[in-house]
Structures are given as C-alpha cells and as structure tokens.
Amino acid sequence: xxxxxxxxxxxxxxTTNSDQKSTxxxxxxxxxxxxxxxxxxxxxxxxxxxxxxxxxxxxxxxxALKTGADARFDFLADLCGADRGVEEEPRFEVNYHLFSxxxxxxxxxxxxxxxxxxxxxxxxxxxxxxxxxxxxxxxxFGVVFDGHPDLRRxxxxxxxxxxxxxxxxxxxxxxxxxxx
Amino acid sequence: xxxxxxxxxxxxxxRPLDTQMTISMGPxxxxxxxxxxxxxxxxxxxxxxSTPDIGYLHTGMEKLFEYKKYQQGIVITDRMDYLNPLxxxxxxxxxxxxxxxxxxxxxxxxxxxxxxxxQRIASxxxxxxxxxxxxxxxxVFFYCFREREKILNLIEAASGxxxxxxxxxxxxxxxxxxxxxxxxxxxFQDGFLKSVEEFHTLLTGNRIFQKRTQGVGVITAEDxxxxxxxxxxxxxxxxxLDIRRANxxxxxxxxxxxVPTETDCDVWARYLVRMRxxxxxxxxxxxxxxxxxxxxxxxDDPKVVLPDREAMKTHMDxxxxxxxxxxxxxxxxxxxVYHPIEASKGELGVYVKSDGGPKPARVHxxxxxxxxxxxxxxxxxxxxxxxxxxxIGSLDIVLGEIDR
Numbered sequence: 001x002x003x004x005x006x007x008x009x010x011x012x013x014x015t016t017n018s019d020q021k022s023t024x025x026x027x028x029x030x031x032x033x034x035x036x037x038x039x040x041x042x043x044x045x046x047x048x049x050x051x052x053x054x055x056x057x058x059x060x061x062x063x064a065l066k067t068g069a070d071a072r073f074d075f076l077a078d079l080c081g082a083d084r085g086v087e088e089e090p091r092f093e094v095n096y097h098l099f100s101x102x103x104x105x106x107x108x109x110x111x112x113x114x115x116x117x118x119x120x121x122x123x124x125x126x127x128x129x130x131x132x133x134x135x136x137x138x139x140x141f142g143v144v145f146d147g148h149p150d151l152r153r154x155x156x157x158x159x160x161x162x163x164x165x166x167x168x169x170x171x172x173x174x175x176x177x178x179x180x
Numbered sequence: 181x182x183x184x185x186x187x188x189x190x191x192x193x194x195r196p197l198d199t200q201m202t203i204s205m206g207p208x209x210x211x212x213x214x215x216x217x218x219x220x221x222x223x224x225x226x227x228x229x230s231t232p233d234i235g236y237l238h239t240g241m242e243k244l245f246e247y248k249k250y251q252q253g254i255v256i257t258d259r260m261d262y263l264n265p266l267x268x269x270x271x272x273x274x275x276x277x278x279x280x281x282x283x284x285x286x287x288x289x290x291x292x293x294x295x296x297x298x299q300r301i302a303s304x305x306x307x308x309x310x311x312x313x314x315x316x317x318x319x320v321f322f323y324c325f326r327e328r329e330k331i332l333n334l335i336e337a338a339s340g341x342x343x344x345x346x347x348x349x350x351x352x353x354x355x356x357x358x359x360x361x362x363x364x365x366x367x368f369q370d371g372f373l374k375s376v377e378e379f380h381t382l383l384t385g386n387r388i389f390q391k392r393t394q395g396v397g398v399i400t401a402e403d404x405x406x407x408x409x410x411x412x413x414x415x416x417x418x419x420x421l422d423i424r425r426a427n428x429x430x431x432x433x434x435x436x437x438x439v440p441t442e443t444d445c446d447v448w449a450r451y452l453v454r455m456r457x458x459x460x461x462x463x464x465x466x467x468x469x470x471x472x473x474x475x476x477x478x479x480d481d482p483k484v485v486l487p488d489r490e491a492m493k494t495h496m497d498x499x500x501x502x503x504x505x506x507x508x509x510x511x512x513x514x515x516x517v518y519h520p521i522e523a524s525k526g527e528l529g530v531y532v533k534s535d536g537g538p539k540p541a542r543v544h545x546x547x548x549x550x551x552x553x554x555x556x557x558x559x560x561x562x563x564x565x566x567x568x569x570x571x572i573g574s575l576d577i578v579l580g581e582i583d584r
Contacts, residue, residue, distance in 0.1 A: 046278050046517050074405050077520065078529050078546035085535075097518050097529065097546070101405055101419060104426040108518060129408030132554040140242075155235040155583060164243060171240075171247050 022070040024049045024107040031064060038064075050108045055120040058096075058111055062126045065098060065107070073098040073107060076123070079133035081141035083167045091115040092143060096123070113143065122148040140165035199223055207236050211314040211569040214579030216553070218568065227568060230560045232553055237583035245543035249509035250276050251350055253543065258344040260545060261581040263306050266299040266335070267523035268581075269348040272543075274429060275519035275530040276350050279512050280484060287475035288352040289431045294365070294468035295338065295347060296430075297461040301372075302331040303524035303576075304454050304461075311451070311573035312383055315392050320382050327375050330368050337361060351485035352478035365469055369462065376458050384455070393448040397559040397571035400445055407555035410548050411526025412457060413575060416450035418443040423522035435464050447574040454576075484510045509538025525549055525576050547581035 022030075025044060028051045032039040038061050041052040053061050065073040078097040085091070090112040098107045111120050122145040123130045134145040135154040142163035145151060153160060162169055206217040215236035221229040241260065245253050257268035270292060277284065284292075309324035332342045337358055339345035347354050383389050399409070404417040414421055422439040424432040440456035442449035478485045486505055487498035504510075516533040526548030533542040552575045560568050 045515050048517060076408055077527060078518065078531065080531055080544040082533055082542040095531065101421050106427070127408065128406050129551055129554065132550065155238040164240060171243060
C-alpha cells in the first residue's frame with residue numbers, strides 16, 4: 001500500500017457516489033416526474049438527500065425504490081421518529097434511511113404527521129426489518145403504523161402511560177414506575 | 181387458584197395432550213448475554229416459536245441526549261455498546277462534525293482508525309470468549325480475556341478509561357497519544373497473530389464445536405438483507421458488504437484490508453468471518469501505526485474545540501473560549517444527518533437533528549445488535565433449545581445497545 005496517496009485524499013469521501021449514472025437525487029426527481037403526488041419536496045444538505053413523502057404514498061414509494069433497477073434500495077438501514085416541537089404543525093416526522101447493498105447509495109424519506117392523525121401505513125411488507133423499528137417508534141412517539149403485524153410496546157413496559165420521547169414528556173417521567 | 185396473580189403471558193402452560201409448552205428463557209439466563217428474555221413455545225425440544233422480549237435495560241438514553249450539550253452526549257454513547265465504546269464515540273462525533281462541517285487533521289484520523297480497530301479486536305475477543313463458553317468450551321475464555329486485557333490497557337493509557345474512554349471528541353481527540361504508545365501497540369501486535377492461532381487450535385478443529393455450529397441458525401443472503409442484518413452476520417451469509425468499503429469514513433479508503441465473507445449462512449460461517457476479521461483488524465492497526473506522523477489532533481475551530489491547557493494560561497481568548505464551550509456549549513447549525521459506520525457488530529448509524537443551539541433536537545442510534553436480534557425468531561424457529569444458545573452467541577448482541 002503506497003502511503004503517498006493518502007495526503008491528497010485524507011478527507012472521507014461523500015456518502016453518495018457521484019460517478020454513478022443515477023444518483024439518489026436523480027432517482028428521486030425521476031420518481032417525482034413520474035408520480036407527482038408521491039414526493040412533495042426534495043432537500044439536499046450535508047451530502048444527504050431527503051425526500052418528503054405524504055403518509056398515504058409511503059408504501060408505494062418504498063416499493064418503487066426497492067425494486068427499481070437503478071435504485072435497488074433493498075436495505076432499510078433505519079427508521080426513526082422525531083418530535084418537531086409541541087407547537088409545530090405538522091408535529092411528528094418519521095424518517096426512513098434507505099441503503100442499497102449493491103449500489104451503496106443512501107436516501108432519507110421523511111413522512112410528516114399532524115398530531116391529530118398520527119397514522120402511517122407500515123412498510124413491514126417491503127422490508128421485514130421495519131418490524132422492530134416501527135414498534136420502537138410507536139412505543140416512544142405514539143405513531144401508529146397501520147397494518148403492522150405486531151404493534152406492541154417494545155422497550156417500555158406494556159402498561160406504560162404516555163410516549164416518552166415526545167417533547168412534552170418530562171425527562172424524569174411523571175411518577176416513579178413500579179411493576180404491578 | 182394460586183395466591184399470586186400471574187399475567188397470562190408469564191404463565192407456564194403445560195399441555196400434555198399436544199406436548200407444546202411455553203417457557204420463559206431469561207432475563208437472567210447466562211447465555212442471553214445480559215438481560216434478554218425469550219418466550220419460547222416448545223414441542224418437545226424443538227422451538228416452535230420464539231419471541232424476544234427486550235427493554236429490561238432501557239434507560240432513556242435518547243431522551244437524555246436532548247437535555248445534554250453536544251459534547252456531553254459523547255459520555256452517553258460509551259454506555260450503549262459497552263464492548264465497542266470507541267466505535268460509538270466515533271459514530272456520534274462524526275455525525276456532529278458533519279453538521280458543523282469540521283475538517284479533522286490527519287493525525288487525529290489515523291489515531292481514530294488505530295483505536296477503532298484495536299477496539300474491534302477487543303469486542304470480537306469478548307464475542308469469541310462468551311460464544312465458546314456458551315457452547316461449552318471454557319478454556320478459550322481465558323485466552324481471549326488475556327489478549328483483551330492488553331487492549332484495554334492500551335485504551336486506558338490513551339484515554340484514562342478502560343470501558344468508557346470518551347476518547348474521540350467533536351473536532352478531534354481528547355488528547356494526543358502518550359509517549360511510548362506506539363511501542364506498546366507494537367508489542368501487542370507482535371504477539372497477537374500467535375494468539376489467533378491459539379484460538380484456532382482450541383476451537384476450529386474441535387468436532388463438538390463444529391457439530392454444534394454447522395447448519396445451525398441458517399439465514400440466506402436474501403433474508404439477511406430483508407431483515408437488515410449487518411456486519412459479520414451479513415457477511416456470514418455471503419454478502420460482501422462493509423461500510424468501511426461501501427461508504428468510507430475517517431480515511432478507511434486508504435487502508436488495504438480484505439472483507440471476509442463465508443457462504444454457509446450458519447453459526448459456523450459467522451464464527452469464521454469474525455475469526456478472519458481479527459487478522460484484518462490486526463493488518464489495519466499495523467498500517468495505521470506506520471502512518472502516525474506528528475501533527476495536530478484537534479480541528480482548528482476555537483469556538484467548538486477546547487483549547488490546550490498551555491494556551492489557556494497565556495492567552496485570554498483561549499480562556500474565554502474554554503469558559504464559553506464548557507458553560508454554554510456551542511451552537512450547531514440547523515439540519516439533520518445520518519452517519520453510518522462499521523462497528524464491530526455491524527452498521528451503527530447515528531441520526532442527529534439540530535434546531536440550532538447547544539443541544540440536539542433528536543439523537544437516534546441505529547444499533548446493529550437491535551436489528552440483528554430482531555431476526556432471531558426467523559433463524560431459531562425449528563431449531564433445538566440448545567441451538568438457541570449458539571445462535572444468540574453468533575449474533576454477538578449487547579443489550580446496552582439494544583435497550584438504550
């Protein structure tokens with residue numbers, strides 16, 4: 001291994017491979033052109049691409065990205081919720097971090113949810129790994145994944161009250177918890 | 181009627197007519213590697229259904245991040261995967277650095293690679309020790325912990341902590357390596373390959389070990405990807421995927437190493453992959469040692485990186501910056517990032533969301549153990565009870581990371 005090379009390339013390479021024919025941003029724009037309502041906005045920041053997807057279309061978008069010949073997002077790296085703040089509307093978001101085991105590119109899908117309607121269709125039919133991620137998001141944020149095969153609390157006890165990662169849930173909880 | 185009211189899911193049901201029985205394995209079972217409970221439905225000795233029950237170690241770490249300044253979060257990461265704390269440090273620190281768009285000096289990057297690979301060896305050694313112990317080979321444990329002790333001593337020399345180093349900081353390292361560190365690493369390096377041969381002598385040719393692992397816990401490549409397996413578990417199913425190669429970070433693209441894969445898809449294959457990874461990490465450590473050149477170990481950003489002690493004694497502005505960083509923290513621009521690294525157990529991804537200000541709005545850890553464990557029912561249904569122990573061992577889970 002020649003050690004002279006690393007002086008020029010000491011910085012980490014960007015996570016998206018730009019010399020490929022179809023980068024994630026091109027893929028997302030192509031999908032947007034084909035199906036207008038599927039993707040409402042595409043944001044590019046810090047070398048990562050985020051596509052905002054309406055909750056209604058999330059399964060369609062995921063399936064299309066998984067099976068598309070150029071996309072091949074066959075690996076759901078992560079799925080997590082976030083609370084944007086008690087006053088924010090839409091208040092909740094669900095982030096899907098997609099990865100391709102063959103093309104090695106990454107993409108984030110984001111679903112925004114109003115507090116009044118925290119329902120989003122499950123993607124367990126697309127990737128089975130979504131099962132536990134969705135249970136965790138349900139457990140900590142109270143986001144309901146419609147059609148999930150086993151939507152129970154996963155980290156907290158079954159009789160826990162409230163959703164602990166919401167911004168209005170106090171850090172130390174309401175009262176000391178004890179098993180009944 | 182019994183005096184204690186047992187909830188139905190805890191009740192041990194014995195149905196002699198159809199011979200099925202539900203038993204609870206764990207959370208205090210020694211081979212569940214912590215506090216994992218499995219609800220097993222057994223037909224004789226065969227597992228019909230297994231349902232993992234986690235959360236016994238849940239301490240709300242992700243909530244805690246939102247109440248701590250960015251630099252204070254590093255300490256929390258140590259306590260997630262406590263066998264690979266430097267990997268956790270790296271993933272978190274790099275995610276915040278991505279938001280801040282900091283440039284890390286080359287020496288700091290090389291030291292990060294060096295320490296992470298030593299930590300990977302230490303983590304794999306604990307896996308090997310406990311995996312062999314679970315299956316009944318006790319001797320391996322002592323040999324592995326002897327080697328691991330040497331690495332922990334090295335980590336302690338550099339950072340002051342054995343299990344909770346918090347050595348990587350936002351913008352670089354806590355401090356430079358102590359003098360004579362390279363020599364001590366070299367001493368470890370010189371003896372390590374011989375130790376790996378010792379492990380092989382103890383285990384690889386052992387007929388009992390082979391019988392207990394070959395053909396057990398099979399998961400095909402397609403299923404492994406679908407279940408989100410990563411790291412050695414995925415490579416044991418023949419998928420050549422390593423984040424260090426696929427999305428290189430902290431300079432891994434400049435290192436020469438192989439990504440071991442095995443195609444048997446069983447516990448044995450995952451064993452062989454990790455055994456080969458020990459040697460690959462050894463190779464990377466050797467290269468990193470050769471590349472250590474004098475230079476700064478902290479980024480040049482006085483608003484984010486703590487100043488040197490000496491500078492604080494002579495420069496007023498250094499003292500002010502130190503006070504502001506410690507007392508108020510530093511503002512991180514609005515945005516969100518997901519940074520994946522190849523930890524010892526697989527893809528460790530950190531999602532950090534900032535709304536501006538000195539504290540994150542949301543920090544989420546995608547722990548490889550969490551996802552790998554979720555595939556356990558798929559691998560274990562149809563297996564024998566004793567095989568469950570082998571399969572859990574081959575997944576290399578750490579409950580601190582699963583429950584967070």
